[in-house]
Amino acid sequence: MSNILHVVGLGPAGLESMTLGDYRMIKEAGRVFLRTVNHPCAQDLLAEGLQAESFDYLYERENSFERIYEEIVSRLEKECELYPEVVYGVPGHPTVAERSVVLLVDKLSERFQVKVHPAVSFLDPLFAAIPLDPVEGFLLRNYDALKGSGITGKEWLIIPQVYDGFIASEVKLDLMDIYPDEVELYVVQALGTKMQKVWQCPLYQLDHQTFDHLTTVVVPPCGEGISMTKLLEVMSTLRGRGGCPWDAEQTHDSLKPYLIEESYEVLEAIEAQDMYNLAEELGDLLLQVVFHAQVAQEAGEFQFQDVLKGIIDKMIRRHPHVFGDVRVQNSAEVLSNWDQIKKEEKGEKAEEELFSFPKGLPALMLAVKTQKKVAKFGFDWPDLKGPLAKVYEELKELEEAMAEQKGIQEEFGDILFALVNLSRFIKCDPEDSLRQTIRKFQLRFLEMAKLAGQAGEGLGDLNLEKMDYYWEIAKSKEKNKEIGNNPEIKAGV
Incomplete structure (x- = not known):
């Protein structure tokens, strides 16, 4: 029969809160250890003459609780090898907020009998x-x-x-x-x-x-606590009886414009590097997710927990190099594994599924995704020279189309598509690049108008030559970093 380690709870207070059975056992034991003597019951036992060794010295020597508990387990393991019965006393109940006991049961129960004696807890x-x-x-x-x-x-x-x-x-x-x-x-x-x-x-x-x-x-419970549960309750109240009539009328279809709008407002906050506004806009975007989940729950389609479970499972499944035993060397291998797992999940086999992108994607983003997709099959330029030459070729074809007044829109689209292809090779996101150029143009134009106003001239009074004059001054000031983030631009001007 294996040796026994008795884990005894000392209760929350003095001897009066300790069970009689545990008291008798600890008094009769030959080898007794206490996690700490800084406890009323431990002090009472020592005052009665109990011979016990404490682990308080570990708290002074070690710099982490986990290390202390490991040392306790190691020492008690050695004691159990030498003595048929060992008693280990801990404050309160042995299984309530006692990490050392969890480790003892986990690491010693295969070699020894670990008996946990219940006690009164501080609860x-x-x-x-x-x-x-x-x-x-x-x-x-x-x-x-x-x-x-x-x-x-x-x-x-x-x-x-x-x-x-x-x-x-x-x-x-x-x-x-x-x-x-x-x-x-x-x-x-x-x-x-x-x-x-x-x-x-x-x-x-x-x-x-x-x-x-x-x-x-x-x-105590607090109705003003901030949590995901609270947001779900707010959304349920808004959609429920006595809630908001407008919220109650919404459907998945009616909410689509707001989802798109909030997504773009998040992008705008990121581009403006306005972290305070980004926090607010991310909250607005999260509300859309919760809104759709509430609508779906009321219709018996799915619940918010299904949304959480789906994305948690997907992230774990698609990151086997983090949650599994797959090894990767770089981010390129991560993306390759991701695409392979995604393909296996969706069972992509038919050619028509190659371009199963959301139909509502902006054209520039759709072009990037399309080109990246075909590039994975080797349908791509070997280097930068190819897409750059293609841009010049498409420009020439547009000139010819304009001269013939035929196929102009098609050739213009070809130029845009070629430029997007070029953007992949020079590692520039076309959507971000165009947004930055638009913002730069807006800032210059506003500065031009400001300069004209300072000279007593309004925009409507300027001819093209005068506009060019103020434009060049605005451009020069911009290069000298005299034009900052204009609030009118942030407001959507």
């Missing part, structure tokens, strides 16, 4: 100390696991072991991403003991409180 006196009914739902999160942990603000949030002001400051900053600065928190110390204290403070003052190793922070 039991907590439920009595504050008006928290667990049936309302609660989240128990360690202070270093708040980001990305699915906090919605609808549930009670319990954060144990907020040891000091530094940890409290980190907790405060993480919570401020979700909750209003003024939300009232509970701070609880020494739960279940005669020294138990409970008080409230606003979130923004959390790191100005007093803390010790027995401090727990609790956040």
Whole structure:
């Protein structure tokens, strides 16, 4: 029969919160280890003469909790090899917020019997100390696991072991991403003991409180919490009974123009390098996704969770070099794998599916995608000379068409297509390039109008020669960087 490691919970307070069975076992044991003696029950046991070794020295020596817990597991493994029974005591309940116990069970259970003895956890006196009914739902999160942990603000949030002001400051900053600065928190110390204290403070003052190793922070449910769940609820309310008549009338088809409009406003914010506006525009774009998901849910078509699951599964599936064992050397191999996986997913076999791009794509973007698609089959120029010569060839054909007044539009389209082809070789995005040129033209024209106005002349009064004069001055000022981001351009002028 293998040796036994008893993992015993010391409860949240002194000996009075420890079970009688655990008390007897720990008093009769020959080899006893305590994760820490900085606990009321541990102090009571030592006062009764218990001979035990603690791991407090590791907290002073090591610089990470994970390293401390690894050291504890290593030491207890050696002890279990030498002694038939070893007892390891931890504060509270052994399986509540005890990372060391998780590691022990995971790493030692194959060689030894690891018996976890249940105990009173800090949650039991907590439920009595504050008006928290667990049936309302609660989240128990360690202070270093708040980001990305699915906090919605609808549930009670319990954060144990907020040891000091530094940890409290980190907790405060993480919570401020979700909750209003003024939300009232509970701070609880020494739960279940005669020294138990409970008080409230606003979130923004959390790191100005007093803390010790027995401090727990609790956040009540808050309707103003920021989360994806909150946005879905807002959208459901707008579409529901008593909501907004306009929102309730919308369909997938009626929302199409807004999806396109919001996408272009995101691009505009990126081009203007206006990060404040970009955050707002990305929110508007996200709203469109949520809007369509709500419409679909009401029609029984799909839910927002299906949207999330679909994109999560797709990203994992198409990145086997990150989530699997595929190895890649560079981004070109990443794209090659991506296309192959996409082809297998969609089963692209028929020729007509080669150009299965969205019909609503802008012409320049559609041209780029088409050329990249055929280039993968080897239908492409070997170097830059080919597409450059093609541009000159198409220009000549346009001149001939203009002279004959026949096929002008077709030849003009050929020039644009040839220029897009050239853009791939010189690594210029044609859409971005044209947008930048348009913006440059607008800035120059506005500056030209400004110069004319300063000279007492209006645009309508200028002949072409005078316009050229002011245009050249504006061009010169632009090269000297005297013309900046004009607010009229940002406004869409």
